[in-house]
Amino acid sequence: MKTVVVVGHGMVGHRFVEGLRRRDTGDAWRVVVLAQENRPAYDRVALSSYVGDASAEDLTLDGHDPLVELHLDEPVVGIDLAGRTVRTGKGRDVAYDELVLATGSVPFVPPVPGRDQDGVFVYRTLDDLDGLRAAAEEATAHAGAGRRAGVVVGGGLLGLEAANALRQLGLSPHVVEMAPRLMPVQVDEGGGALLARLVSELGLRVHTGVSTSSIARDHRGGLTVTLSDGTELDASVVVFSAGIRPADALAREVGLEVGERGGVLVDERCRTYAEHVWAIGEVAAVKGRTYGLVAPGYAMAEVVAERLTGGEGRFTEADLSTKLKLLGVDVASFGDAHATTPGALEVTLNDPVAGTYSKLVVSDDAQTLLGGVLVGDASDYETLRGFLGATLPGDPMSLIAPSSGEAVGFEALPDGAQICSCNAVTKGALVEAISSGEATTVPQLKACTRAGTTCGSCVPTLAKVLTSCGVEVSKALCEHFVQSRAELYEIVMVTGLTTFSAIVEQYGTGRGCDVCKPAVASMLATLAGGHVLDGESAALQDTNDHFLANLQRNGTYSVVPRLPGGEVTGEGLIAIGSVAKDFGLYTKITGGQRIDMFGARVEQLPAIWKRLVDAGFESGHAYGKSLRTVKSCVGTDWCRYGVQDSVGLAVALELRYRGLRSPHKLKSGVSGCARECAEARSKDFGIIATETGWNLYLGGNGGFTPRHAELIASDLDTTTLVRTIDRFLMFYVRTADRLQRTAPWIESLEGGIDHLRDVIMSDSLGICASLDEQMARHVAGYADEWAAVLDDPDKLERFTSFVNAPGVPDPTIEFVDHLGRRVPAGMKDGQPTDLAALGLGGVPITDGARIPMGAPA
Amino acid sequence: MSHTDGSPGMSLDVVAQPAKDPQPKPVDPPDPASGTGWTEVCPLDRLQPERGVCALVDGEPVAVFRTHDDRLFALHNVDPFSNASVLSRGIVGDLGGTPVVASPLYKQHFSLESGTALEDSDVVVATYPVRVVNGTVEVGRG
Ligand SMILES: Cc1cc2nc3c(=O)[nH]c(=O)nc-3n(C[C@H](O)[C@H](O)[C@H](O)COP(=O)(O)OP(=O)(O)OC[C@H]3O[C@@H](n4cnc5c(N)ncnc54)[C@H](O)[C@@H]3O)c2cc1C
Ligand code: SF4
Ligand code: FES
Numbered sequence: 001m002k003t004v005v006v007v008g009h010g011m012v013g014h015r016f017v018e019g020l021r022r023r024d025t026g027d028a029w030r031v032v033v034l035a036q037e038n039r040p041a042y043d044r045v046a047l048s049s050y051v052g053d054a055s056a057e058d059l060t061l062d063g064h065d066p067l068v069e070l071h072l073d074e075p076v077v078g079i080d081l082a083g084r085t086v087r088t089g090k091g092r093d094v095a096y097d098e099l100v101l102a103t104g105s106v107p108f109v110p111p112v113p114g115r116d117q118d119g120v121f122v123y124r125t126l127d128d129l130d131g132l133r134a135a136a137e138e139a140t141a142h143a144g145a146g147r148r149a150g151v152v153v154g155g156g157l158l159g160l161e162a163a164n165a166l167r168q169l170g171l172s173p174h175v176v177e178m179a180p181r182l183m184p185v186q187v188d189e190g191g192g193a194l195l196a197r198l199v200s201e202l203g204l205r206v207h208t209g210v211s212t213s214s215i216a217r218d219h220r221g222g223l224t225v226t227l228s229d230g231t232e233l234d235a236s237v238v239v240f241s242a243g244i245r246p247a248d249a250l251a252r253e254v255g256l257e258v259g260e261r262g263g264v265l266v267d268e269r270c271r272t273y274a275e276h277v278w279a280i281g282e283v284a285a286v287k288g289r290t291y292g293l294v295a296p297g298y299a300m301a302e303v304v305a306e307r308l309t310g311g312e313g314r315f316t317e318a319d320l321s322t323k324l325k326l327l328g329v330d331v332a333s334f335g336d337a338h339a340t341t342p343g344a345l346e347v348t349l350n351d352p353v354a355g356t357y358s359k360l361v362v363s364d365d366a367q368t369l370l371g372g373v374l375v376g377d378a379s380d381y382e383t384l385r386g387f388l389g390a391t392l393p394g395d396p397m398s399l400i401a402p403s404s405g406e407a408v409g410f411e412a413l414p415d416g417a418q419i420c421s422c423n424a425v426t427k428g429a430l431v432e433a434i435s436s437g438e439a440t441t442v443p444q445l446k447a448c449t450r451a452g453t454t455c456g457s458c459v460p461t462l463a464k465v466l467t468s469c470g471v472e473v474s475k476a477l478c479e480h481f482v483q484s485r486a487e488l489y490e491i492v493m494v495t496g497l498t499t500f501s502a503i504v505e506q507y508g509t510g511r512g513c514d515v516c517k518p519a520v521a522s523m524l525a526t527l528a529g530g531h532v533l534d535g536e537s538a539a540l541q542d543t544n545d546h547f548l549a550n551l552q553r554n555g556t557y558s559v560v561p562r563l564p565g566g567e568v569t570g571e572g573l574i575a576i577g578s579v580a581k582d583f584g585l586y587t588k589i590t591g592g593q594r595i596d597m598f599g600a601r602v603e604q605l606p607a608i609w610k611r612l613v614d615a616g617f618e619s620g621h622a623y624g625k626s627l628r629t630v631k632s633c634v635g636t637d638w639c640r641y642g643v644q645d646s647v648g649l650a651v652a653l654e655l656r657y658r659g660l661r662s663p664h665k666l667k668s669g670v671s672g673c674a675r676e677c678a679e680a681r682s683k684d685f686g687i688i689a690t691e692t693g694w695n696l697y698l699g700g701n702g703g704f705t706p707r708h709a710e711l712i713a714s715d716l717d718t719t720t721l722v723r724t725i726d727r728f729l730m731f732y733v734r735t736a737d738r739l740q741r742t743a744p745w746i747e748s749l750e751g752g753i754d755h756l757r758d759v760i761m762s763d764s765l766g767i768c769a770s771l772d773e774q775m776a777r778h779v780a781g782y783a784d785e786w787a788a789v790l791d792d793p794d795k796l797e798r799f800t801s802f803v804n805a806p807g808v809p810d811p812t813i814e815f816v817d818h819l820g821r822r823v824p825a826g827m828k829d830g831q832p833t834d835l836a837a838l839g840l841g842g843v844p845i846t847d848g849a850r851i852p853m854g855a856p857a
Numbered sequence: 858m859s860h861t862d863g864s865p866g867m868s869l870d871v872v873a874q875p876a877k878d879p880q881p882k883p884v885d886p887p888d889p890a891s892g893t894g895w896t897e898v899c900p901l902d903r904l905q906p907e908r909g910v911c912a913l914v915d916g917e918p919v920a921v922f923r924t925h926d927d928r929l930f931a932l933h934n935v936d937p938f939s940n941a942s943v944l945s946r947g948i949v950g951d952l953g954g955t956p957v958v959a960s961p962l963y964k965q966h967f968s969l970e971s972g973t974a975l976e977d978s979d980v981v982v983a984t985y986p987v988r989v990v991n992g993t994v995e996v997g998r999g
Binding site: 479480501510511512513514516517518536538539540541542543544546547551553554555602797801802803804805808810811812813826 | 896897898899903905906907908910911912913916918921924925935939940941942943946947948949950951952953954956957959961962964966
């Protein structure tokens with residue numbers, strides 16, 4: 001295994017690690033991250049929300065991976081290019097095969113006399129904001145008369161964000177900008193004038209065309225800021241936001257080439273001038289140019305991740321559009337906002353009464369959109385940006401004229417239009433995700449395309465894309481019920497109705513379908529209990545639940561006995577093996593630590609299960625939308641690292657929740673220590689042992705859009721752990737949509753995991769008693785479904801090939817030998833897998849006789 | 858297995874049909890003169906409403922369904938989308954008022970009355986006449 005050392009765990013370093021791990025399917029790379037900050041990467045773009053109600057945890061970017069070693073608070077202080085090692089601040093030398101510099105930028109603080117005092121801050125890290133908050137609190141606490149002021153030096157994008165933060169912290173902000181207007185980089189003169197007016201209305205005091213001459217402490221302990229025009233401002237805090245400089249000191253020290261204006265010089269593959277050293281993000285100067293936005297940084301991260309895994313990525317161009325997230329004032333600029341393209345024309349609409357300013361920059365024939373600036377109302381930003389470089393659907397003026405209403409038709413956008421610039425997601429990709437049925441809601445779109453997961457500015461557009469694709473965001477379960485699944489669950493719970501007929505008659509229309517019937521069957525299983533094949537319920541079940549086995553593509557079934565926690569005895573294996581042999585079943589180990597036997601005909605299921613039940617097995621519910629498995633590692637029983645009995649807990653949890661019907665399948669895992677061998681964090685509820693208890697993670701899913709579970713609580717004792725899981729499961733069963741797995745469910749809760757924590761750990765909704773009671777009833781009411789079928793002749797009657805010819809096996813079912821595996825006749829198309837036959841060497845696998853199979857019974 | 862009774866005068870134990878149902882009943886016996894045979898399927902009691910059974914009719918698998926309003930339908934059991942013999946194991950309900958069965962494999966819906974797939978009207982499965990004689994369900998040759 002080779003080692004890549006990443007210097008800096010900022011947004012780009014984090015994205016690089018993620019991108020590499022995603023591509024490195026063969027685990028060829030070990031990743032060592034050396035980070036200066038004392039916390040893992042967080043969403044710097046959303047830094048300002050930390051002043052509001054976001055916690056540091058909210059901003060933390062996810063990621064936990066056994067192949068990634070993250071060393072916090074351990075900056076790199078030197079590089080030895082020849083020896084291929086780096087020296088850390090803790091005096092360690094770390095060897096690398098490849099080195100990735102992702103050190104970002106440092107705020108530029110102009111040499112103003114007095115800049116080193118207490119009360120002077122920069123605006124870049126969570127620590128900076130903690131300091132700023134403490135100072136602001138102190139200032140407002142001691143405020144004798146009136147509101148205290150804060151001065152922000154720099155009137156660019158970040159300066160305005162900082163000013164807004166000061167306002168939220170209870171200070172009156174002044175903004176000092178040397179240029180003649182605010183946001184000089186993005187906005188032209190006309191836009192700047194309107195912007196100054198709008199932010200003044202928000203309570204910001206704007207000083208343009210002046211610089212800061214000095215900062216001095218006054219006799220009361222405050223600060224006096226003197227401007228170049230002689231103005232003196234009294235302030236409690238000063239924040240410098242006068243630009244950033246690439247953090248390229250390490251590279252300079254070892255003589256790596258840097259750009260004219262700083263930044264480690266790299267080519268479009270992000271290679272520096274030294275072998276095995278790469279640079280990405282704000283510290284990199286790609287062909288001399290640095291980028292102060294996250295999207296180009298992400299693109300560079302992906303380029304290097306691709307290169308290290310044998311790909312051919314290249315960093316080409318970057319979208320430098322910006323939209324100010326300052327509450328209340330919209331500002332956006334995109335493309336060639338200053339009309340620097342030769343021959344470019346400007347179309348401007350300035351409406352001081354409405355407080356809007358719009359400018360479009362178009363090509364000399366007025367056909368192609370090159371850029372623009374919007375102030376006061378930027379609602380057309382995403383759509384207009386989508387037209388960049390494309391032919392406009394009409395006269396440019398009509399696009400920004402207020403009377404035009406819907407003139408900027410979203411439908412007219414070309415498929416290549418980028419909707420999410422942070423993650424380079426085009427309209428085409430979104431439409432594709434929607435039309436393939438993968439996404440029908442905004443959270444699903446975010447999950448499967450990553451659009452909207454960074455700065456969030458494109459989220460409103462995502463909703464527009466959904467509507468433009470004709471997706472009505474309706475909660476109705478199906479044509480028979482206008483209620484959502486959660487609403488219907490409430491109804492069933494409150495009314496105590498126990499049959500589908502009664503429910504559909506009173507609360508729905510028609511006779512139901514394959515959507516609402518299994519959904520109601522699942523609710524009745526939880527709320528009313530009883531066997532899934534009792535009475536009318538039998539008619540509601542999907543074929544899997546109806547035959548208590550998993551339907552496969554040729555109409556046969558697969559059979560999975562429960563192996564709680566993945567434990568199985570030698571006798572158990574022999575019993576399973578002899579069943580597989582006698583019935584000629586193809587056998588495979590599942591990902592959930594069980595054994596799956598394929599190819600059983602419907603009429604064989606009772607005989608198979610008779611043998612399994614006699615051998616002490618019970619239904620594994622692999623067929624149900626229900627608890628599947630609780631996977632475990634061996635923990636303290638055997639493992640020299642184990643700190644808790646992971647097997648014991650896994651078995652207990654699997655037995656507790658077995659048979660629980662839910663909106664979608666549920667999986668769990670328990671690891672005996674932080675090494676996480678059971679992959680618990682990829683499960684709906686995952687438990688990782690600590691020295692003193694258990695950490696509980698919720699909402700991990702594999703499948704289409706894999707997600708790691710999020711930590712909900714640490715160091716729980718076993719009783720609290722189990723009670724918390726009980727409530728999580730019952731709350732999920734009660735409120736999730738049909739086929740909504742736990743990850744999207746948590747995402748759909750307003751307030752996400754924090755809300756969930758409040759509900760199930762602090763009982764914020766006052767429902768815990770009822771959740772507990774329901775779970776207690778489930779646990780007490782459990783009975784093995786297969787044993788019950790074997791005891792009931794009426795239920796057994798269903799398991800027949802033909803009602804009028806029970807002895808005749810289904811003639812349409814045939815098996816063939818495919819490379820030694822017994823599979824249904826009529827193979828689906830697939831890639832050939834015999835590597836020897838493909839000339840790739842190895843053992844030919846065409847010898848069917850090599851794997852003996854029992855004759856079909 | 859085949860029960861062929863062409864006598865038109867036999868006592869038909871036809872299931873009571875609710876007056877609200879305006880649709881023609883697909884259980885009419887075919888013209889006995891055509892010589893179509895009938896195959897016994899099972900006692901009517903064995904057919905749970907809104908659930909199917911599979912019968913062997915002249916060597917062909919046929920799915921027989923009973924809807925909630927006690928109408929009987931029979932379709933060929935092979936789902937043309939998957940070529941698996943599974944339609945009898947699908948969920949029975951209605952869509953837009955049409956009684957349907959959903960294939961348990963890929964969930965396309967077939968009209969019980971016409972055998973047509975709602976998702977693709979070019980795909981049609983064969984339908985068969987069904988009747989009840991002395992409490993026994995019988996399927997005719999399609
Ligand atoms: C308030 C604010 C708002 C922003 N808003 C937007 C926005 O709306 N849109 C947008 O696109 N961008 C925005 N940005 C910019 C965006 O945050 C950056 O472009 C992005 O974070 C760059 O990522 P990076 O990984 O290159 O650098 P950083 O995120 O700065 O990460 C670099 C990391 O490396 C560490 N480091 C430095 N030196 C060493 C060393 N020697 N050893 C180890 N570690 C080291 C640093 O401590 C830091 O944690 C904003 C930035 C701020 C501050
Ligand atoms: S997770 Fe820990 S206890 Fe469990 S097997 Fe791995 S190293 Fe051992
Ligand atoms: S544009 Fe930033 S998240 Fe989509």
